[in-house]
Amino acid sequence: MESIKNHIQQCIRDGLRWENATVEEVQKIKGGYLANAYIATVNNEGKITKIFVKEQNENTWGAERPSDPYATYLTSDLAAQEQTLSPKVLGTFLAFDDQAVSIQQISGGKLFQIQECVTGNNLYGLCEPIVANEIQSREVELGEKIAEMFANIHSHKHPIERGTKFDEYSRSLRDVIAHPELTLNIFQNFLQKSKVLNGDFRYSYLAEMIKVAEHFSQFTERNSLVHGDAWHANVLVNGSDLYLVDFSRLVHGEPGMDIGHFYVVCLQLGLTQKNDYHVRMAQAFLSKYIDITKDEFIKESMVTYIGFTGAVSVVEDFYPKVSNEDRKKLISYVYKCMQNKKITEVKTWKEIQ
Numbered sequence: 001m002e003s004i005k006n007h008i009q010q011c012i013r014d015g016l017r018w019e020n021a022t023v024e025e026v027q028k029i030k031g032g033y034l035a036n037a038y039i040a041t042v043n044n045e046g047k048i049t050k051i052f053v054k055e056q057n058e059n060t061w062g063a064e065r066p067s068d069p070y071a072t073y074l075t076s077d078l079a080a081q082e083q084t085l086s087p088k089v090l091g092t093f094l095a096f097d098d099q100a101v102s103i104q105q106i107s108g109g110k111l112f113q114i115q116e117c118v119t120g121n122n123l124y125g126l127c128e129p130i131v132a133n134e135i136q137s138r139e140v141e142l143g144e145k146i147a148e149m150f151a152n153i154h155s156h157k158h159p160i161e162r163g164t165k166f167d168e169y170s171r172s173l174r175d176v177i178a179h180p181e182l183t184l185n186i187f188q189n190f191l192q193k194s195k196v197l198n199g200d201f202r203y204s205y206l207a208e209m210i211k212v213a214e215h216f217s218q219f220t221e222r223n224s225l226v227h228g229d230a231w232h233a234n235v236l237v238n239g240s241d242l243y244l245v246d247f248s249r250l251v252h253g254e255p256g257m258d259i260g261h262f263y264v265v266c267l268q269l270g271l272t273q274k275n276d277y278h279v280r281m282a283q284a285f286l287s288k289y290i291d292i293t294k295d296e297f298i299k300e301s302m303v304t305y306i307g308f309t310g311a312v313s314v315v316e317d318f319y320p321k322v323s324n325e326d327r328k329k330l331i332s333y334v335y336k337c338m339q340n341k342k343i344t345e346v347k348t349w350k351e352i353q
Contacts, residue, residue, distance in 0.1 A: 001026060008040050008053055011112050015091055018044045031055075035248070039117055050117040051090065054248050085153070087116035089247045113248040120236030120243060127232060127269050130277060134237060139277050142242070143284030146235060146262065149244045151292040154255040156225040183209070183308055190315045196327040197314060205331070208338040209307035215341060216254060216304045222297075226251050230258035231265045256301030259289060260343065263302060264309040268330055270349035272322050279349055286345070302343045310334030329353040 009023040021044040031037035036055040041048065092113045123142070126135050135142060187206070191197050197205055227234070228249030236243040263282050270278035290296060312318065314327040333352045337343050346352055 001028070004036075004038065004055070005040075008038065008112065008114075011053075011114060012040075012042060012044075012051075016114075018042070020045055024048075032246075052087070052115050052117045052245065054113045054246065055111070085115075085247055087118045087243055087245060090114040090116065092248070115245070115247060118236060118238070118243045118245065120238035120241070122233045123235040123237055124232035124265075126237060127278065129273065130275070139281040140284040142237070143266075143281040144288040145242045146244075147285045147288035148292065149242065150227065150230065150255075150258050150262070151289055153227055153244075154224040154258070154293065157223070183311070186308070186311050186315065190317055191311065194314065194316070195324050196331050197311065205307070205311075205335055208335060212303055212307060212338050212341060216256075216301055219254065219297075219301065222254055222301065223252050224255050226253045226255060227258050228253075230262045232262075232269075254301050254304050255295070256298050256303070257305040259286065259298055260302030260304065260306045261309050263343065264306045264313070264330075264334065267333070267346065267349070267352050268313045271326050271330055271352045272319075274349060276348050279346060283345070283347070286343075299345075300342045303337050303341055306334050306343075307338055 005023050005026045008026060009021065012018050012021045012023065021042050023040050024043050025041040027039045027041075029037050029039055031054070038053045038055070040051050040053050042051060092111065121131075121134065123135070130136055187197075187202075191202070194202070227244065227247065228251050229246060234244060234246045236245055263286060266278045266282035266285065270276060270282070286299075290298060310331050310333075314322075314331050316322075329352055333344065333346075
């Protein structure tokens with residue numbers, strides 16, 4: 001922990017130019033599958049500030065670092081400079097033993113993404129099971145507020161200029177969706193013995209993901225700032241306040257990736273819990289997003305990401321309590337949506353199949 005403390009302090013001093021800052025305490029909190037997360041208490045010339053720090057790691061497939069290894073971090077850093085996000089992204093930095101530099105100057109080392117620290121309970125935790133005193137009877141309100149947050153992020157349009165770094169990364173997003181390495185990792189390492197994505201259907205499903213990717217790659221004029229990991233665990237609930245966190249996968253791309261991912265995770269929760277609470281949240285979320293953005297095409301472009309969402313959702317190691325029957329229903333629903341190249345809206349969890 002002392003080593004991490006020193007790395008974070010170096011990022012803050014050199015990266016944020018808080019030259020006399022000292023990190024008084026580092027608390028490790030629950031992170032992601034391939035990322036460590038910390039809350040750091042910083043003393044900067046007598047002012048105490050808490051910041052959220054994500055240490056980005058990778059596995060042998062490079063799952064957290066895509067084809068163009070640093071494009072997502074560069075985008076996150078640019079977003080910090082544009083001051084477009086709340087909680088504010090302070091920057092993405094690389095720490096060596098004796099210095100920390102901006103992402104634009106790096107060639108290797110430890111990657112840290114730093115943002116303002118906010119408090120709250122993550123929505124996924126509150127949904128399993130539904131926590132009565134926190135979110136019960138609030139599904140429409142929560143869905144609409146979350147839609148507002150994504151609509152704000154997506155309002156920052158970034159049409160892709162051909163031949164640029166972002167053009168290359170945008171294409172890599174569409175080559176089997178999300179990071180191609182991440183998709184390969186899921187299918188190779190976690191779905192080899194799947195009872196749902198197996199046999200010929202496994203390859204038909206992957207083929208459909210590729211067809212969807214190729215179809216929607218033509219609509220580059222829609223590209224905007226995209227969160228890139230839009231699900232319940234990255235939404236913090238603190239009473240009436242909601243925060244969207246973890247901007248380490250920001251990209252410039254199709255906004256439907258965010259909307260489709262969050263929508264299908266809602267349906268997964270509804271199906272596995274046999275509860276229409278989550279379906280109503282999904283309905284409110286999509287309806288409010290379209291009301292704000294006037295983007296009816298989003299019902300089609302939502303399918304750009306859901307093939308990956310579906311594949312992750314049926315990994316037994318991730319969701320061991322989910323029955324194979326429910327896994328088959330969800331993956332069948334996602335597969336049909338990809339075939340139709342348009343989301344099928346449902347009114348009850350019983351329609352998810």
